[in-house]
Amino acid sequence: xxxxxxxxxxxxxxxxxxxxxxxxxxxxxxxxxxxxxxxxxxxxxxxxxxxxxxxxxxxxxxxxxxxxxxxxxxxxxxxxxxxxxxxxxxxxxxxxxxxxxxxxxxxxxxxxxxxxxxxxxxxxxxxxxxxxxxxxxxxxxxxxxxxxxxxxxxxxxxxxxxxxxxxxxxxxxxxxxxxxxxxxxxxxxxxxxxxxxxxxxxxxxxxxxxxx
Numbered sequence: 379x380x381x382x383x384x385x386x387x388x389x390x391x392x393x394x395x396x397x398x399x400x401x402x403x404x405x406x407x408x409x410x411x412x413x414x415x416x417x418x419x420x421x422x423x424x425x426x427x428x429x430x431x432x433x434x435x436x437x438x439x440x441x442x443x444x445x446x447x448x449x450x451x452x453x454x455x456x457x458x459x460x461x462x463x464x465x466x467x468x469x470x471x472x473x474x475x476x477x478x479x480x481x482x483x484x485x486x487x488x489x490x491x492x493x494x495x496x497x498x499x500x501x502x503x504x505x506x507x508x509x510x511x512x513x514x515x516x517x518x519x520x521x522x523x524x525x526x527x528x529x530x531x532x533x534x535x536x537x538x539x540x541x542x543x544x545x546x547x548x549x550x551x552x553x554x555x556x557x558x559x560x561x562x563x564x565x566x567x568x569x570x571x572x573x574x575x576x577x578x579x580x581x582x583x584x585x586x587x588x589x590x
């Protein structure tokens with residue numbers, strides 16, 4: 379009986395989720411706690427977040443053992459986040475509505491890609507947590523996109539709260555992934571050892587029959 383291969387990026391997956399979660403919480407707290415934040419400063423903050431998550435998803439697209447559809451979605455989501463980050467940095471003084479659209483699209487792309495890739499990969503540790511974080515990110519994107527924002531302060535408050543929620547969920551998911559990883563890796567090692575032992579025994583038996 380063959381067990382699905384464990385993704386090569388497994389030891390680093392939970393660390394990546396943890397860093398992303400801590401970054402999201404820190405950014406969310408900074409934005410919410412900054413009274414009268416300017417659109418330029420907000421653009422830099424949100425651009426940095428989109429840049430980090432974009433790079434993360436592009437790396438995962440080529441590293442995780444997911445279906446072709448999940449891989450494509452991860453890559454497209456990562457590339458879209460990188461493009462949105464560049465736009466945020468290049469157009470620091472654009473209208474609040476445009477800023478809200480960029481942030482919402484980034485949330486939506488990431489939510490869809492994370493959810494689909496987790497569903498398509500049965501071996502992914504913390505799969506349920508990844509699906510949950512993806513759904514939360516998707517909801518956040520839809521809420522931001524559908525909400526009318528008349529001031530930068532209102533947009534910053536709403537997005538900041540959502541970043542804190544997503545960040546906390548990612549931190550919890552990171553430790554869930556870590557716990558699952560510790561259970562999966564020894565099991566995979568034992569099964570690999572058993573397969574090697576069985577293969578060696580079979581070869582020894584064949585060699586003995588040939589000699590006799």
